[in-house]
Amino acid sequence: MILFEFEHENATSAEEAVTRLHEIETETRFLAGGTDLIPNMRIGIAKPAHLVGLGRILREPMTVDGEGWLKVDALTRLAEIEHSDLVTSAAPLLAASAHTVAGNQIRQRATLGGNLCQETRCLYLNQKHDFQFVEPCYKRGGDCCYPFPKNKKEVCWSVYMSDIAPALMAAGAEVTVLGAGGPVRMSIDHLFSGDGLRPLTLNLGEMIRYVHVPPMGKDSAWGYHKSTVRGGLEFGMAVMALTFRLDADRESCKDARIAIGAVNEGPVRLSKTEAAMQGQRLNKKSLTELAEMASAEVNPLPHHGFSKPHLRDNIRVYLRRAMEAALARAQQA
Amino acid sequence: MLDSPEKTTSSVLRARPKPRLVTLSINGEPHEVVVRPHIMLLEVIRDHVGLTGTKDGCESGTCGACTVLLDGKPVLACITLAVECDGMNVQTIEGLSEGGQLSDLQEAFLDQAATQCGFCTPGVIMSSKALLDSNPKPTVPEIKKALEGNLCRCTGYNSIVDAILQYSGQGVKPLMRKDGAP
Numbered sequence: 001m002i003l004f005e006f007e008h009e010n011a012t013s014a015e016e017a018v019t020r021l022h023e024i025e026t027e028t029r030f031l032a033g034g035t036d037l038i039p040n041m042r043i044g045i046a047k048p049a050h051l052v053g054l055g056r057i058l059r060e061p062m063t064v065d066g067e068g069w070l071k072v073d074a075l076t077r078l079a080e081i082e083h084s085d086l087v088t089s090a091a092p093l094l095a096a097s098a099h100t101v102a103g104n105q106i107r108q109r110a111t112l113g114g115n116l117c118q119e120t121r122c123l124y125l126n127q128k129h130d131f132q133f134v135e136p137c138y139k140r141g142g143d144c145c146y147p148f149p150k151n152k153k154e155v156c157w158s159v160y161m162s163d164i165a166p167a168l169m170a171a172g173a174e175v176t177v178l179g180a181g182g183p184v185r186m187s188i189d190h191l192f193s194g195d196g197l198r199p200l201t202l203n204l205g206e207m208i209r210y211v212h213v214p215p216m217g218k219d220s221a222w223g224y225h226k227s228t229v230r231g232g233l234e235f236g237m238a239v240m241a242l243t244f245r246l247d248a249d250r251e252s253c254k255d256a257r258i259a260i261g262a263v264n265e266g267p268v269r270l271s272k273t274e275a276a277m278q279g280q281r282l283n284k285k286s287l288t289e290l291a292e293m294a295s296a297e298v299n300p301l302p303h304h305g306f307s308k309p310h311l312r313d314n315i316r317v318y319l320r321r322a323m324e325a326a327l328a329r330a331q332q333a
Numbered sequence: 334m335l336d337s338p339e340k341t342t343s344s345v346l347r348a349r350p351k352p353r354l355v356t357l358s359i360n361g362e363p364h365e366v367v368v369r370p371h372i373m374l375l376e377v378i379r380d381h382v383g384l385t386g387t388k389d390g391c392e393s394g395t396c397g398a399c400t401v402l403l404d405g406k407p408v409l410a411c412i413t414l415a416v417e418c419d420g421m422n423v424q425t426i427e428g429l430s431e432g433g434q435l436s437d438l439q440e441a442f443l444d445q446a447a448t449q450c451g452f453c454t455p456g457v458i459m460s461s462k463a464l465l466d467s468n469p470k471p472t473v474p475e476i477k478k479a480l481e482g483n484l485c486r487c488t489g490y491n492s493i494v495d496a497i498l499q500y501s502g503q504g505v506k507p508l509m510r511k512d513g514a515p
Contacts, residue, residue, distance in 0.1 A: 103482020232481030
């Protein structure tokens, strides 16, 4: 039960939804699948006076254009992405990451755009405060950062937990953002601010309309791993996604993209490790060294009871395994 | 208290949203309910329509006890607004039995002792039904993946997996005799 009332209306097109959000004077939010927003409204993190529902907007089918780019309507449900043969062949990294999100019931409702726009998480933010705490944290307008009491008021070290964002980042995806000024297409790297208080660079009344994923060449490899404690219906402890291209010898790395999620205020690219990987002959020994370098490069926030050394160890081991799996898959192909 | 007094006052002064008519087909029967937008599908099913088989567990989309089929897809009724479901078909656990006779899937759960306290069972069975509708002979990993959103604190899950294997005819024999004696 949500303990406050709000208005609700359904938009019939994305353009209408954006227009309505600018017209309505009270605090208004888009409602896509609602699997993040509704629980947040229940515990009081979000208190909109008005919701503009996006569920009735006709979803465009996923398409691959002449150059091989996959275009996905951001309102597409994750279950549809996970089971789509088109996505599995054109953007396997996206399908693999959608498969790991939450549980089946959540994936049936949750949308791709909603997954990217999800609220950050912290043990002290995403729960009812009448349960345990008297005062809310900075992000809820309070006067303390419970896990990091020495934080300044403008610093929030909550963690951005999207499982799909690192995968899209590693794939080099782009997003089309629809605002009052019309659609703007940009790299997904520009979507994340790295600020826990406002993790996305989207302005009020802007929505992610499409996600575009570039083609995977025949020389390309991909790897993905989401570390969890239980293995299902869980937010990630750390999420690792990577792609790299192999030279004609099927062993040397032409270039690489590695993105780590669920350990910082946004997904992060490991540029040093990527640079070190370039031109390197990939084998068990070199991948072990690269994973060690990656775990030293990443600077995880301790979150949900996991310490920084533990998260670094986790990334060192599972990133290596993801890279080995990626290499094996590419060499067999 | 989370809310400051000022915030509380302003939310009280805000005009109340008007109730609206929501038409649902629940287990094949048409229902018209008048609800305000903050009412969840779960509240409509349990409190307005009176079908209390669907359980109210965590209310935050975590436990799966409130799983119903919305247009054939398993969803969590506790985090789905009723106004978002206008014109849709809902199937609850009550929709599986006919004339007081349990469905074969429900019988398979009894045969395998896959229900103990029974609170998670309606949700688990609805998730299982959604799986079996699209995949009549699921493998064990497929069953586990489909049920990852349903928490059970009693059975340890093995008997639930066995019940689905028995129902789908994959070589698992009933654990219990039909007369109820073990």
